[in-house]
Amino acid sequence: MNGPQAPAHRRTAPRRSDLPAGPARRPPGTHAVLGAILDHGPVARSTVARLTGLSPASVTGHCGHLLERGLIREGSETTGPRGLGRPHIPLEIDTGRHLVAGAHIAVRHVTLSLMDLRGRIVAEERRPHRGTEPGAVLHGLAARLPRLVARHAAGRTVLALGVATGHRVDPAAGTIVDHPQLGWREVPAREVLHRATGLPVHVDSHARALARAEQLIGEPSTRDSAVLLFVGTVVDAAFTTAGTVHLGPHAGAGSVAHLPVGAPPRAPDPTVQEPCTCGSTECLQAQVSEPAMVRRAAEQGPAVPDFPALLDLALAGEPRARALFADRARRVGRAAALLLDMFDPAVLVVVEPGTGRLPECTAALRAEVAERSRVCEDPARAVVPSSFTGSVLAVAGASVALGALYADPLGPWPTLALGAPS
Ligand SMILES: [Zn+2]
Structure with missing residues (x-):
């Protein structure tokens, strides 16, 4: 049998008669x-x-x-x-009776959010971590959620909590499998947060969550096929086809952090001061992550304490900050061109604050795609910024729960009000 001990190369395809019956059928449609x-x-x-x-x-x-x-x-x-x-x-x-809650766990902070059933963010709160021990982070966010609900829910009930983070997340097991920048491995986030909040909890990667959000309430062409490229402190991607987001047997689809887009190893990029978590300086993540941007700014100016400060300067028109974002957009464009050629999606969504807000970054990224992609004929149409620029982290967490609700609206939602609607 194909037990866990069977070596991968000896596994044979299951016969149809061996296939499990699958989850209990709900009324179709x-x-x-x-x-x-x-x-x-x-x-x-x-x-x-x-x-x-x-x-x-x-x-x-x-x-x-x-x-x-x-x-x-x-x-x-x-x-x-x-x-x-x-x-x-x-x-x-009906946006007046229920909400979903979201928690996005970033390397430095947690973003809690409340979203109505049409996908509008009702409230959002960001808090830096005091430490990154998983239990402390998860219990801390669970403890803050009731106050956010009390202040902003206006009598509406919270149906579920969605949790999103970077790197590898297994939605079926409810675990954060591997997050090297937080140092988390096999963290049972669903179980811990369900016990702490009493809510149904759904977890997923932030790239897949944002791809699902685009399908539900954002860019409609993502329902056909899409690649979503997330560029933050973590760099991730997600792939969608025919209305679904691809997960993969190891929940690993979209792990593009180590895509080698840098100079060849004999000529290392002098502007990358710190290698990737894997040791290379040629990885996409080492080239374009927020810490890489801050280090590049320290080297070339303007010196900033953190990434939000650099973004604020760029938005205010500071030329060196803007140049750093344009440079990042070109580096992201190299990866975008590779992904466009690999998947030929209807659309590639870039989740990156420069691309969302600085027109010259979008232009630089599209120019790089036009130069490098063999498949994409119309970068202006095929490469678009996130529909949720300015609130991506609030949307990422909550849309894990919203996606679960829209996939199975009659599913196990214990707080759903049953009875005659008012
Ligand atoms: Zn790497």
Whole structure:
């Protein structure tokens, strides 16, 4: 049998009869109905039927479940243009009864957030770590969550907590598998946070979370296929096709931190002062991460205490800071060109504050792609900044929970209000 001891090279493909039955079936189509209402609401039931290909009776059934749980609400009765046509009661996402919470764990801080069911950030709070011991970080964020909810939820119930971080995260096991910059290995984040908060907890990598957020509430072409490139202190990617985000059997898809984009080893890049966590100075992460930017600024000016200070200077127009961001954009462009050639996605989303806010960075990145990619014909259309520039970390955590809700709206959400909608 293909037990854990079997060497990988001796594994054989499972026969169809060996395949497990899979999770218990939920009524098919509820998530499609909820997704159509998110995209098109306020929308008539008949339009939802047309959009989803479900029968009107089946749509009415699904809507009944969603109304009962307070996930959607009915608007006031309307008629067609000039009062013609049969009156109908439009449906929309109910943003007044529930929220999801998010926690993004960065190398230096945690961002807590609350998001409504249409994906709007309701509240956001960032706190630096006092230490990076996993238990202290997780219990610390769990302890701060109730106050954020008390201040901003306005009577709405929190359905679930989504947790996102960099490097390798296993959503099925609920663990942060490996985060070399935090020094975390096999941290059971879901279990610890579920016990500390009482909420259902979903964990995922921040790149996959942001790719899912683009599909749900951001750039629609990511539903076809996309690569999302996350450039922060950690550098990660995510790949999507046909409405899903690829995970991989080791939850490792998107580990592009060590993509060798630097100069060849005989001519090391003199502006990279500190090697990557793997020891090389040619890795994408060593070239473009936030610490690399701060060190480059210390060398070339302007000297800054940290990355946010450098970004503020660039946004204020300081020429040396802007030049550093443009240089970063070109380095990111090299990786973007490789990823575009590898996956030929409909769109490549760059999550990087310069690309999101400084027009010359977007131009520099696209120019690099135009020069290096053999496949991408129209960088202006294929390479876009994140839809969530300015709030990416708040969106990353919460969208892990929002994605889980939209994937399985009738799933185990213990705090969902059952009963007649008000
Ligand atoms: Zn490396």
